[in-house]
Amino acid sequence: MINNTSFLIVLRFILLVLLQVLVFNKLNFFGYINPLIYILFLYWYPIKQNRTTFIILCFFLGLCVDIFSDTLAINAAATVTIAYLRPTIMRFVFGVNYEFQSFKLNNSTKAQQFTFLALLIIIHHLVYFTLEIFSFSNSLLILQKTIIVGIATLILGMLFSTLFSSKKE
Amino acid sequence: MQQIINFLIRYKIFLLYLFLLLISCIFTFQSHSYHQSKFLNSSNYITGSIYTFSDDITSYFGLREENNKLVEENKRLRDKLFNNLVLSPALIDSTSVDYEVIRGRVINNSYADQRNYITINKGENDSIVQDMGVITDKGILGIVENTSDNFSTVQSILSDKSNINAKIKNSNHFGSLVWENTTDYNVVQLIDIPRLVPLTIGDTIVTGAMSSIFPENIPIGTIKRFDLDNSKSFYFIDVELFNDMTNIGTIYIIKNLNRKEVLELEAETEAND
CATH class of the missing domain: 1.20.5 (Single alpha-helices involved in coiled-coils or other helix-helix interfaces)
Incomplete structure (x- = not known):
C-alpha cells in the first residue's frame, strides 16, 4: 500500500514536469500565457504524509521545472512557499475536519476544491511573478500577469482534476 | 541548550x-x-536529450517552411555572388578569415519570460564556448551563455540582461540594444543615440563594430517609433525585429577568431591605466 502511494507520487512528479516543460511552457497563448500546471502535484498530494518530505519534494519539483526553462530558481521558491502554506490553506478551506482520518479530497464539495486550488494558484503566481519581474515600478504588470495566467492555470487545473479524479463510490 | x-x-x-x-x-x-549557474540550466545532458527528442518529433511539421527559408537565403547569397558583392574565392584563404560559422538547430525556445533563453543542439564538442554570437538567416538572435558537451543555452536578445552594440545603417551612429518593454516580443529598444542624429521611421538597424561577438552589419530590425528619453539629449527608439522570435529553426553560431587577441589587448590596456 505504501509502495503503491510512493510510486504514484513519483510517477505524478515526472509526468507533471514533462507535461509542464514540453507542452505548457510552449503554449504562449496570447504571447505570454503559459499555465503553470505542475502545481496540481500539491493539490493531489496525500494529506497525511510527512511534511518534511513534502516540502523537500516540492522544492525539487520547482527546481526541475526551473532547470528546464532556465528560470533558476523562481519556480522552486514559489512552490516551496505554497508547500509550506498548504496546511494553513486547507484548514481555512475545509475547516478542522480535514485532519480526520476519513477525510478525502474527493468527498469535499466542488466549491471547496475550487477555492483550495484557487488559493494555491494565487499565492504561487504572486511569488513567481514578483521574483521574475522584481521591480516595484512594475507592480501593475506583476498583478496583471498573476491574474491572467492564474485564471488560465485555474481553468486547466480544474479540467485536469476532474478528468483524473478517482470515481466516487 | x-x-x-x-x-x-x-x-x-x-x-x-x-x-x-x-x-x-x-x-x-x-x-x-551574473551568468547562470554552470550546471543548473537546460544545456545539461538530461534536459538536452529530452528537448532533442521533442524537437525530433515537432520539427517534421515545419519542414516545408524551413526549406523555403533556406532557398530564400540561398537566393540572396547568389544575388550577391553574381553581382560581385563578395570577394572571389581565391582571395579568401584561411589566414585572412576573421569569422567561422557553425550551423545548429534550436531545440527549445522561449519568449514570454523576462529573461528568455534558447537551447541549441551544439556544444563544446562542436567547439562552442561562452559569448559566441548566434544569428538566423534574418538577423541576430542572442549570445551563447552556457555550454555542455552537446548542447548550449543562448541568452536571447529578449532578456532584460541583454545589451548589444548596434548602429543605424549607413550613418555609423551607435547605441545599445536593450529590451525594456518586456511584454512585446517583436520589439526591442535602441538607446544612447544622440538627438542630433537624423532618424526616419523605417531606417534599418544593424550590429555595430564595437563588439567582439558579432561581425559588423548583421541586420537587426527597422525603426518603428522614436522619441527623446528623459534627459532630452538621447533618443529612445523602438526597433521592430526582422526575426520572428516565435518561430526559429536553423541558426548560425559565429566564432570570432580574433576575439581572444582583442580581449587580451583590452585587458592589457586597462591594466596599464
Whole structure:
C-alpha cells in the first residue's frame, strides 16, 4: 500500500514536469500565457504524509521545472512557499475536519476544491511573478500577469482534476 | 541548550522552509546579475536529450517552411555572388578569415519570460564556448551563455540582461540594444543615440563594430517609433525585429577568431591605466 502511494507520487512528479516543460511552457497563448500546471502535484498530494518530505519534494519539483526553462530558481521558491502554506490553506478551506482520518479530497464539495486550488494558484503566481519581474515600478504588470495566467492555470487545473479524479463510490 | 533544541524541533518545518526559500532566492538573485549557474540550466545532458527528442518529433511539421527559408537565403547569397558583392574565392584563404560559422538547430525556445533563453543542439564538442554570437538567416538572435558537451543555452536578445552594440545603417551612429518593454516580443529598444542624429521611421538597424561577438552589419530590425528619453539629449527608439522570435529553426553560431587577441589587448590596456 505504501509502495503503491510512493510510486504514484513519483510517477505524478515526472509526468507533471514533462507535461509542464514540453507542452505548457510552449503554449504562449496570447504571447505570454503559459499555465503553470505542475502545481496540481500539491493539490493531489496525500494529506497525511510527512511534511518534511513534502516540502523537500516540492522544492525539487520547482527546481526541475526551473532547470528546464532556465528560470533558476523562481519556480522552486514559489512552490516551496505554497508547500509550506498548504496546511494553513486547507484548514481555512475545509475547516478542522480535514485532519480526520476519513477525510478525502474527493468527498469535499466542488466549491471547496475550487477555492483550495484557487488559493494555491494565487499565492504561487504572486511569488513567481514578483521574483521574475522584481521591480516595484512594475507592480501593475506583476498583478496583471498573476491574474491572467492564474485564471488560465485555474481553468486547466480544474479540467485536469476532474478528468483524473478517482470515481466516487 | 535543551530549550534551543526544543525550539529547533518545534519549528523544524518553518526553518526548513526558510532554508529552501533562501537557497532559491540566492539562485534567483545570482542569475539576475551574473551568468547562470554552470550546471543548473537546460544545456545539461538530461534536459538536452529530452528537448532533442521533442524537437525530433515537432520539427517534421515545419519542414516545408524551413526549406523555403533556406532557398530564400540561398537566393540572396547568389544575388550577391553574381553581382560581385563578395570577394572571389581565391582571395579568401584561411589566414585572412576573421569569422567561422557553425550551423545548429534550436531545440527549445522561449519568449514570454523576462529573461528568455534558447537551447541549441551544439556544444563544446562542436567547439562552442561562452559569448559566441548566434544569428538566423534574418538577423541576430542572442549570445551563447552556457555550454555542455552537446548542447548550449543562448541568452536571447529578449532578456532584460541583454545589451548589444548596434548602429543605424549607413550613418555609423551607435547605441545599445536593450529590451525594456518586456511584454512585446517583436520589439526591442535602441538607446544612447544622440538627438542630433537624423532618424526616419523605417531606417534599418544593424550590429555595430564595437563588439567582439558579432561581425559588423548583421541586420537587426527597422525603426518603428522614436522619441527623446528623459534627459532630452538621447533618443529612445523602438526597433521592430526582422526575426520572428516565435518561430526559429536553423541558426548560425559565429566564432570570432580574433576575439581572444582583442580581449587580451583590452585587458592589457586597462591594466596599464
